[in-house]
Amino acid sequence: MDLSYSDEEKAFREEVRTFLKEKLPKELSDKVRGGDELGKADIERWHAILNEQGWLAPNWPKKFGGAEWNAVQRHIFEEEAAAHHAPRIVPFGLSMLAPVLQKFGSKEQQDYWLPRILSGEDWWCQGYSEPGAGSDLASLKTTAVRDGDHYIVNGQKTWTTLGQHANMIFCLVRTDKDVKQQEGISFLLIDMNTPGIEVRPIILLDGSAEVNEVFFNDVKVPAENLVGEENKGWTYAKYLLTHERTNIAGVGFSQAGLTAVKRIAKAEMAGGKPLIQNPHFAARLAQVEIDLQAMSTTNLRIISKAAAGTAPGVESSMLKVKGTIIRQEINDLARRAAGAYAMPFASEAIEGSNAGLPDPLAAGPVAAQYFNNRKLSIFGGSNEIQRGIIAKVTMGG
Numbered sequence: 001m002d003l004s005y006s007d008e009e010k011a012f013r014e015e016v017r018t019f020l021k022e023k024l025p026k027e028l029s030d031k032v033r034g035g036d037e038l039g040k041a042d043i044e045r046w047h048a049i050l051n052e053q054g055w056l057a058p059n060w061p062k063k064f065g066g067a068e069w070n071a072v073q074r075h076i077f078e079e080e081a082a083a084h085h086a087p088r089i090v091p092f093g094l095s096m097l098a099p100v101l102q103k104f105g106s107k108e109q110q111d112y113w114l115p116r117i118l119s120g121e122d123w124w125c126q127g128y129s130e131p132g133a134g135s136d137l138a139s140l141k142t143t144a145v146r147d148g149d150h151y152i153v154n155g156q157k158t159w160t161t162l163g164q165h166a167n168m169i170f171c172l173v174r175t176d177k178d179v180k181q182q183e184g185i186s187f188l189l190i191d192m193n194t195p196g197i198e199v200r201p202i203i204l205l206d207g208s209a210e211v212n213e214v215f216f217n218d219v220k221v222p223a224e225n226l227v228g229e230e231n232k233g234w235t236y237a238k239y240l241l242t243h244e245r246t247n248i249a250g251v252g253f254s255q256a257g258l259t260a261v262k263r264i265a266k267a268e269m270a271g272g273k274p275l276i277q278n279p280h281f282a283a284r285l286a287q288v289e290i291d292l293q294a295m296s297t298t299n300l301r302i303i304s305k306a307a308a309g310t311a312p313g314v315e316s317s318m319l320k321v322k323g324t325i326i327r328q329e330i331n332d333l334a335r336r337a338a339g340a341y342a343m344p345f346a347s348e349a350i351e352g353s354n355a356g357l358p359d360p361l362a363a364g365p366v367a368a369q370y371f372n373n374r375k376l377s378i379f380g381g382s383n384e385i386q387r388g389i390i391a392k393v394t395m396g397g
């Protein structure tokens with residue numbers, strides 16, 4: 001396998017670098033680098049810049065307005081975007097719902113919803129999990145009962161990431177209680193401004209209110225918002241999850257994180273020497289770098305399979321587990337390297353305060369990232385569940 005980049009790919013990397021240097025607003029990259037929270041307006045601004053360039057939806061086919069990049073191009077963009085501290089692309093509409101609509105949605109749904117995802121008119125969130133239905137998602141209880149040309153939705157979703165910003169939510173709902181659990185689930189698109197919906201924030205360990213509870217009380221949803229067939233939602237849900245898990249690998253974030261750890265460890269002293277020369281620390285750093293290099297190659301292999309039209313299968317579970325272990329290890333190394341500088345983890349304490357910390361360490365966000373990224377091994381299906389899937393597929397049973 002030839003791992004060197006072709007001249008074309010090198011030229012593409014240069015194009016991406018130039019774009020990021022010219023178009024990524026400094027206020028945004030400073031916020032990302034300093035670990036400050038990005039508001040809705042920040043994320044929308046970056047999405048609009050990418051959309052204008054035609055790069056907002058790298059994984060979409062051109063016929064839907066996407067860039068239709070190949071696996072290597074996507075990998076290069078992800079690396080460069082993270083290295084330049086670009087805001088992350090919020091995935092719910094772009095890389096979770098869109099592939100489902102493109103594969104299972106009606107022509108009317110594709111024509112209506114996909115352009116609105118690109119233009120930013122709609123901000124989507126994901127309504128899968130419920131209290132009591134996380135790992136065991138198929139036991140979800142939120143009901144949708146058909147009433148003429150509407151469904152009436154009742155129930156509760158939880159852990160809804162950025163639901164406070166969203167005007168739309170894609171939900172898994174129970175449309176048949178009398179069949180096997182998986183066979184009575186449907187996939188419904190719901191306007192968050194419909195009467196009967198209430199959003200309540202959940203405050204996380206890092207002090208942020210990134211996730212929410214969403215309550216549905218007799219919410220009237222047009223029947224045309226059903227994606228695909230009634231009671232076939234489990235198939236669509238699983239298809240979406242394979243895309244969610246692959247995205248979670250976060251190779252670019254890990255590479256940027258590793259660079260930051262090295263910077264900190266070169267500047268911090270331990271026993272009269274830079275920390276990076278400490279054999280124990282250096283060995284952990286080397287191990288994670290090797291793991292990242294190996295995963296990065298595996299990631300490329302898997303996304304090229306996805307780009308060829310095959311939904312990634314068990315491989316996306318592998319990437320999710322490995323990618324999140326690596327990111328959490330890098331967060332832990334950063335926390336250890338930053339030492340006392342990593343103390344202020346409450347968002348109020350670090351807000352606007354990073355400028356005063358020893359540059360280029362930017363140690364302020366280290367603790368917040370450490371705490372926030374505990375989530376990585378839980379969401380998108382916990383790592384224990386992924387290991388179960390891998391074992392089942394690779395060893396049978």
Ligand SMILES: Cc1cc2nc3c(=O)[nH]c(=O)nc-3n(C[C@H](O)[C@H](O)[C@H](O)COP(=O)(O)OP(=O)(O)OC[C@H]3O[C@@H](n4cnc5c(N)ncnc54)[C@H](O)[C@@H]3O)c2cc1C
Nearest residue numbers: 126127128129134135159160161375378379380381382384
């Ligand atoms: C920060 C964050 C953001 C999230 N965002 C969203 C979102 O936007 N939309 C959404 O729908 N959901 C979201 N989730 C929910 C996420 O998908 C669930 O938390 C996850 O699926 C785990 O479900 P649970 O929390 O109910 O834990 P449980 O399912 O109760 O699991 C508890 C523990 O038991 C383990 N466990 C459970 N079953 C098994 C088993 N069979 N074998 C081995 N171990 C097992 C789990 O690994 C876990 O460690 C988010 C979660 C977090 C933390």
